[in-house]
Amino acid sequence: MASSAKAAAPKAAASKKTAAPAAKKSAGNTGKGAGSNATVDIQPILNQQNHAPAPTQRYGTVSQRLPIGLDEPTRQASVTMLNQLLADTITLRDMYKKHHWQVVGPTFYQLHLLFDKHYEEQAVLVDAIAERIQILGGVAVAMAHDVAELSSIPRVPRDREEAPVQVSRLLDGHQRLLKNCHDYASKADDKGDDGTNDLIVSQLIRTNEMQVWFVSEHVVESPLTRAE
16 A cells, blocks of 8 residues: 555656646736636727717717718708607697697597597607607707797697697698608608608608598588687
């Protein structure tokens, strides 16, 4: 037993001697970082944000934040048009909610539900327009006072009005919005901004035309009260 232990001792010592150079070799081949793995460099890649956008941006400007294949003048023109549509859509959306709350008369239940349904659909369009503006590198109009200044839809009085007047106001708002939609869709197509053209045609025009149909069917041959 003692002789076998003595025989094993020299072998263990020899293995330690051979292992030491290997360890030195491994230590000499480590990466630039502080890790011990020769094939991995854990040092971070610096200066990745050299061309990042500024955290703030002035309204009315555009930045080339996203590489979407459109030049700055095209983006600027589309953002200007879309902010107009956004202001009008927000105004029309809020008009629907106002009339939803205030409608009275024999058609109260039907119009109360219809106005709220159209409000929800307009809210979806508001998000879609604003997101497109951000994709183009612009700044979306948002606050009520800014929307009121920009919107082409006339201001609605605070008073509660009769259902026929509410309907006529909504149809006028849709008409103004759709006129801009047709004009802007053509301009976006001419400039090669297919994304903006598609948004206007497939979402704004189709949704607003459908809503015009539903609201218009409530107009019947009866005396209407006109707003002052």
